[in-house]
Amino acid sequence: MVGVRDVVGRVGPTLLRLVAAGGDGAVGDVVIADGGVVAAGDLVLGVGVGAAGAVGLVGECGRRGAAAVLVKPPLAEDPAVLAEAERAAVAVVEVRADTSWAQLVWLLRSVLDAAADESEPADPFGDLFGLADAAAAVVDAPVTIEDANSRVLAYSARQDGTDPARVSTIMGRRVPHDVLARFRSHGVFRELVKGRTVVFVPAQPDGTLPRLVVPIRMGGELLGSMWAVVSGPVPDERAAAFADTAPVVALHLLRRRAREDGARGRSADLVRAALLGEGSGRLAAAELDLGPGPHRVVAIDAHDEGGRLALAARLGAGIGKRTAMGELHGVLYAIVPDEGWPALRSALGDPAGPQAAAGTAVGAGDLARGRAEADEALALLRAGLVGGRVAAHDDVWVVLVLHRAATAIAGAVAGIGPLARLDGSDDWYRDTLHEWLRHPGDPRAAAAALRIHPNTLRYRMSRVSALLAVDLTDPDTRVALLCQLVAERWH
Structure with a gap:
């Protein structure tokens, strides 16, 4: 048996909205208030009920143990109705104003039938x-x-x-x-x-x-x-x-959407548990029918809830059934077989689409690590440290190494040595030194990276050298300065 909250969720917000939760007991049948006999667990439809009648109906349903009263606006928000619902421990559900009562009865009974008979085919x-x-x-x-x-x-x-x-x-x-x-x-x-x-x-x-x-x-x-x-x-x-x-x-x-929403809800719960490392990842993979072989966890930065739902529907239809999706903290995650990652990457390649990042290929029991890698790569995209809209953790390893190293040493190397003598100078002092150190012995490449003439580079480096007053021909000095500059830029 299902509760009122489950029924409302399966029918969906297009038609129903839970206003007062009541006791959320098991739902048994659907009856119409006008002439129907109300029994325990019934969903009672307030067809043609006015404001005064709605309060009495809620009270009567509470005495008979009904699960919920369904009324159209504005009755569902009426303070007197809600106060009586709280006293009687009866749920109140708002029905969209232009919904046909006859169609709603048919749909609600279909949902209850499907819930009562789990062996009923899910595909209508x-x-x-x-x-x-x-x-x-x-x-x-x-x-x-x-x-x-x-x-x-x-x-x-x-x-x-x-x-x-x-x-x-x-x-x-x-x-x-x-x-x-x-x-x-x-x-x-x-x-x-x-x-x-x-x-x-x-x-x-x-x-x-x-x-x-x-x-x-x-x-x-x-x-x-x-x-x-x-x-x-x-x-x-x-x-x-x-x-x-x-x-x-x-x-x-x-009815089809209600069944699919129920299946998607169960799938989303399994995906969330697997990504958080809760329970058995292998068991979750088996229940999700992910199939054998390594998988990739893909984090998709869809900002609004409507966008995430639309994106999940589009991608779920376009990249095959062996893809599970779930949401965590406003990010949409897809678990896709490693061989399916190119197709998903292509589907996400819209220049105007959301940013997305994939972890490395992992086994079914290590999906939490795949999610952590996807999150790390997505953070680099968000910060602009990686170009484009889509990235894979194993493709951006250079940036990851620099970023991790910078994060680890930033506090330890900041503010010491002669680099502090450039503080207060124009930005080009640090930029020039950084590119000169990145391109040792190749001033033309360093100048090209800065988009200046090599002679300009040489002039600027003479100014930098005078301010630093250190031996820039010493390899250890160059490495130390480069570490400090990398820490500043990548942390």
Whole structure:
């Protein structure tokens, strides 16, 4: 059995929000307050309940041991309702204002059924394919059901009479980028976002046949769309019938998402435990189905929660099932087989994308070390000590050595010796000495690093030598000065 918090989490914030936790006892069934018999563990839907009735309903549900009362705004935030909920130890859940009660009942019972029967298949694609066939029969045209990212979730029969764009879409399980670009140029997605119930897309000069597109919505959120390949304009009656199938598809998509969210939550917990070194890393790897062989832990610096969720969905779809993801302290982590790291690195290569860094390849029992290495390399990226957007710990070892050495000796070597005599001088004093020491016997290379003429370098070094008043031909003196300068620059 699941609790109220679990049910709200599985349905998701699109439709439900837990306002008062109550006792969070086990949930048994879903009933409607108007005429329903309330029993212990019930989720009670306050259909048509007003402000005064809501307080009485909460009290009655407390006396009968109900798990939660579900009401629409503004009742969920009403002080009198919340005070009664606290007294009666009943949870209060806010239902989004434009949510259909009938659809919510269906969805909640689906979540409870899935929780009660753990052997139920987690993949509802069979139902979606049946719905695609049903929608195709209504519109008399082959149909695809796609999510909000234009990935194909299901498709109907009769696809053999479509066009190359549809064939490529089904073969790749995703609408090709060039096809998406054409539809965007015609404003299709803009119309879907605006709330149009049906969008007709005329035939394209490249041979792409007309489309009839219906958005799939729930609670104001665009969950996806249905695309029918038609021969031409569709009569209004048939188009309306096609649009009427969308709410049923929306319920299936929400049920699918609730199940996937539950699985992702369990996976994220395992990933966090493995990255923190808690429990058995090998057991976590087995439960996550990571497969044999070494793995890389990749830290991705996605700054906002929405960005992390979108990135996780995109990467999870693009780099294969043997990739586990989780979040720690605002950083998204991916555990990927070593041979899959090049593909992930390529997927993260967008110049405008987030910074990301990978640890070295480690065994399943050493994922915490892989995370520490990924964090260290990511810190170098954040500090600008490594160029680009993506780095691997084993590729930036030179920078790591210098940074670790500088961190270790900075306090011990600062403020001693003649280097302090350059304090208060222009920055070019230290820069010139640093490059001269880095390029021993090669003033042209040192000058090139400073972007100055070699004669300018020689002049500046004469000034530096006069201020330091030490023997710069002595090897130990040069090493000591270079250590101090490296510590200053890399710490």
